[in-house]
Amino acid sequence: MKLSTSATIWSLLLITETLSYPTDLFSQSEPSISSKLASENSKGYVKFPAQKRQINELSSDQESTFGSSKSNIKLARCDGDDDPDGYAGTYMRHDDSMYTVNFTIGSQNQPITVQVDTGSADFWIVDTNNSWCAETSQGKGVYNLKPGDDAKSHNCSIYGTFQPGDSETWVSHPEIFQVTYATNSASGRWGQDTVTLENGVVIEKVDFGLSDKTNMRHGMLGLGYITNDLYDNLPIIMKKQGLIHKNTYSLYLNEDYTTNRAAMLLFGGIDHSKYAGDLGLFPIASNHTGLDVFLNGISFSDGSLVTTIASGSARVLFDTGNGYTSMPKDILQPILDRIGAKTQPNGTFTAECSSLDGLDLTFDFMGFDLTIPVSGFVVLRYGESCKLGFTSTGESNSFSFGDSFLKNVYFVADLDDDEIALGLLDADATCEEDLEAIVGHVPSATPAPSYSAVYHAPYSLTLASGL
Ligand SMILES: *[C@@H]1O[C@H](CO)[C@@H](O)[C@H](O)[C@H]1NC(C)=O
Ligand SMILES: *[C@@H]1O[C@H](CO)[C@@H](O)[C@H](O)[C@H]1NC(C)=O
Ligand SMILES: *[C@@H]1O[C@H](CO)[C@@H](O)[C@H](O)[C@H]1NC(C)=O
Ligand SMILES: *[C@@H]1O[C@H](CO)[C@@H](O)[C@H](O)[C@H]1NC(C)=O
Ligand SMILES: *[C@@H]1O[C@H](CO)[C@@H](O)[C@H](O)[C@H]1NC(C)=O
Numbered sequence: 262m263k264l265s266t267s268a269t270i271w272s273l274l275l276i277t278e279t280l281s282y283p284t285d286l287f288s289q290s291e292p293s294i295s296s297k298l299a300s301e302n303s304k305g306y307v308k309f310p311a312q313k314r315q316i317n318e319l320s321s322d323q324e325s326t327f328g329s330s331k332s333n334i335k336l337a338r339c340d341g342d343d344d345p346d347g348y349a350g351t352y353m354r355h356d357d358s359m360y361t362v363n364f365t366i367g368s369q370n371q372p373i374t375v376q377v378d379t380g381s382a383d384f385w386i387v388d389t390n391n392s393w394c395a396e397t398s399q400g401k402g403v404y405n406l407k408p409g410d411d412a413k414s415h416n417c418s419i420y421g422t423f424q425p426g427d428s429e430t431w432v433s434h435p436e437i438f439q440v441t442y443a444t445n446s447a448s449g450r451w452g453q454d455t456v457t458l459e460n461g462v463v464i465e466k467v468d469f470g471l472s473d474k475t476n477m478r479h480g481m482l483g484l485g486y487i488t489n490d491l492y493d494n495l496p497i498i499m500k501k502q503g504l505i506h507k508n509t510y511s512l513y514l515n516e517d518y519t520t521n522r523a524a525m526l527l528f529g530g531i532d533h534s535k536y537a538g539d540l541g542l543f544p545i546a547s548n549h550t551g552l553d554v555f556l557n558g559i560s561f562s563d564g565s566l567v568t569t570i571a572s573g574s575a576r577v578l579f580d581t582g583n584g585y586t587s588m589p590k591d592i593l594q595p596i597l598d599r600i601g602a603k604t605q606p607n608g609t610f611t612a613e614c615s616s617l618d619g620l621d622l623t624f625d626f627m628g629f630d631l632t633i634p635v636s637g638f639v640v641l642r643y644g645e646s647c648k649l650g651f652t653s654t655g656e657s658n659s660f661s662f663g664d665s666f667l668k669n670v671y672f673v674a675d676l677d678d679d680e681i682a683l684g685l686l687d688a689d690a691t692c693e694e695d696l697e698a699i700v701g702h703v704p705s706a707t708p709a710p711s712y713s714a715v716y717h718a719p720y721s722l723t724l725a726s727g728l
Contacts, residue, residue: 305506305698306530307462307499360514360581360664361420362482362526365457367428374420375480377526379512379552379674380580380661382487383440384495385470386480388449389422391415393476420479423454423471430455430465436491438470440481442582447475451492464499468492481582484510486549486676496528496676505529508676509699512581513686514668527696533705534695536671536684541629542706545679546576546720552674553578554681555716556660558625559592561599562632567623569725570595574716575660577626579672579681583663586638590653595728596622600635602649614639614647628710631685637669658721673703682706 360377366386373386387394394417425431434451449472456467468491472480487494493501496508511527513535525532543554558572571592597604600620602612620635641648650665673682682703697704 305700306696307458307460307504307528359584360524360526361479363459366423367425367454368430369427370457371423371427372421373423373480375482376582377484377512378481378580378582379484380578380582380663381440381442381481381483382485382494383438383470383481383483383489384467385438385440385447385449385472385483387417387420387422387447387475387477388471388473389417389424391417391422391473391475393417393474394422415478417478425452425454425471428454432466434468434492438472440470442477445475445477447472447477447480449473449475456495462504464495464502464504466502467495467498469495484581484674485552499528500677506698506700507678509703510674512667512672512674514581514664514672515690530696530698531673531682531704532671532694532696534693535687535690537687537689538685539629540671540673540682540684540703540706541626541631541709542680542682542703542712543627543629543709544712545676545681546716549679551578552580552676552681554683555627555711555714555720556624556722557627557711558623559596559722560623560625561596562621562623563599564619564621568599568728570728571722571724572625573722574714574720575658575722576720577660577662579667579674580661580663581667583661584640584665585650585652585661585663586666587652587654587659587661587663589658589660589722590655591724592722593651593653595724597649597651600649608652610649610651611643611646612649614642614645617647626683626709627712627714629683631670631683633666633669633685638665640665658719660722673699673706675699675703678702680706 361374362377363372363374365372375384375386393415425433432453434453436451437448438451439448440446447470449470451468452471453466453468456464456469458464470480483494484496487497496505496510499505500508505528507529509529511525511531513525513527513532515524525535546553546555553576556575556577559570561568561570597610600612601616602610604610614636617634617636617639621632622635622638623630623632635649636647638650639647640650650663654661669686671682671684671686675681680703
């Protein structure tokens with residue numbers, strides 16, 4: 262896959278598994294909502310509990326306890342039919358975070374965990390015969406392996422692999438599967454099989470990549486505009502099969518492990534109980550290459566003084582494949598200065614946790630303001646020291662708002678009408694749901710004041726004078 266557009270430039274700088282944006286057009290046939298939608302799944306949406314795997318509240322000497330029994334992290338989730346009891350231990354990954362979902366594949370229901378990635382489009386899983394899968398214990402540093410490094414180093418049972426020979430419903434496609442991310446890649450073949458979601462929803466004849474050569478420990482559930490000319494991705498297949506009305510989904514990246522709240526990927530619907538205040542509606546800025554909207558300004562508030570940091574019109578990509586909130590160095594630095602953050606030798610930004618109280622960042626998306634407490638960007642705590650989920654994209658004018666931003670908002674993507682809706686997370690949300698299928702435009706979303714504004718390249722934010 263080509264590394265061609267500007268969206269890839271910053272992605273090369275990030276350690277996260279972020280896909281490049283090839284320029285192929287998204288093509289799709291018009292929806293024909295089958296009778297299945299009315300009969301079998303009259304709600305028109307499909308719930309998909311997501312899980313955040315992360316390290317939290319750990320001292321640095323505990324940081325390397327990935328997968329060990331030392332983990333005392335609980336995962337909050339709402340199980341099945343609103344049963345709030347579903348706590349489960351989570352695996353941890355060294356200095357990184359990602360959102361994963363579980364499902365089973367094939368007639369034998371082989372369990373698979375994949376990363377949810379709005380920054381790429383392909384759905385693929387790891388073949389059991391992947392040459393990187395080791396039967397032996399995972400060693401130190403396996404996360405930094407690159408193609409060409411010592412193979413057979415992954416404990417592939419952590420995320421699961423698929424053995425097509427064991428499935429009676431597996432169909433092998435002739436085409437070669439190939440995907441390249443910032444620092445990783447996967448290749449193999451295309452195929453087709455049944456995917457069963459955790460809540461029992463069965464999606465037949467799902468096309469996906471099956472990789473027998475990948476340095477990644479897990480496959481990806483790409484949710485962006487499709488970029489291969491071969492096969493539809495999961496939401497499009499669900500739409501064509503009448504499980505959902507449109508190629509839409511909502512993300513609720515809950516992080517609060519102390520309450521009964523679940524991170525949720527909701528295909529075809531929206532949960533009105535998870536955001537507070539207005540839901541802003543924005544046109545997707547790019548032409549079917551990424552999930553991005555225009556950002557017109559960033560300001561900082563310490564409770565008494567509001568400082569405009571930058572203004573203009575930049576395209577911000579929303580990418581769950583990026584663990585951080587990434588922006589150009591010249592704009593990030595004055596924000597960090599006001600927060601009182603320190604840059605650690607390894608490039609991470611930290612601050613005293615208690616010093617973050619009362620500090621806010623306001624993002625002006627086409628005239629719709631989202632104010633997020635700086636504490637909402639914390640991704641790790643080492644005692645009193647908080648790691649802030651910001652990264653710099655260097656000199657380039659690139660903005661990618663990943664998990665550390667998205668965990669503060671309710672996010673709805675509508676790839677049929679090329680719109681994104683964003684609202685502030687409801688801090689008091691519970692397992693109670695208020696679900697609605699998305700049939701037309703995102704329900705209850707209000708077009709941003711400058712929804713119809715036309716901006717011209719170069720897209721950028723300019724630092725406010727005096728900063
Ligand atoms: C996915 O499966 C793994 C392994 O069984 C489990 O630990 C994890 O909690 C599951 N995740 C979700 C979101 O159910
Ligand atoms: C995995 O199995 C497939 C199907 O038998 C085969 O084509 C492929 O070469 C195998 N890959 C490896 C790495 O052994
Ligand atoms: C591989 O991971 C699985 C699931 O986490 C675990 O049960 C197993 O002990 C691991 N195997 C080795 C050899 O570490
Ligand atoms: C989007 O891209 C396609 C193909 O590159 C082009 O034909 C079309 O005019 C573009 N649309 C807009 C609105 O730029
Ligand atoms: C970066 O430095 C901080 C502060 O010294 C440390 O806590 C953290 O573990 C380091 N992270 C990495 C990835 O080395």
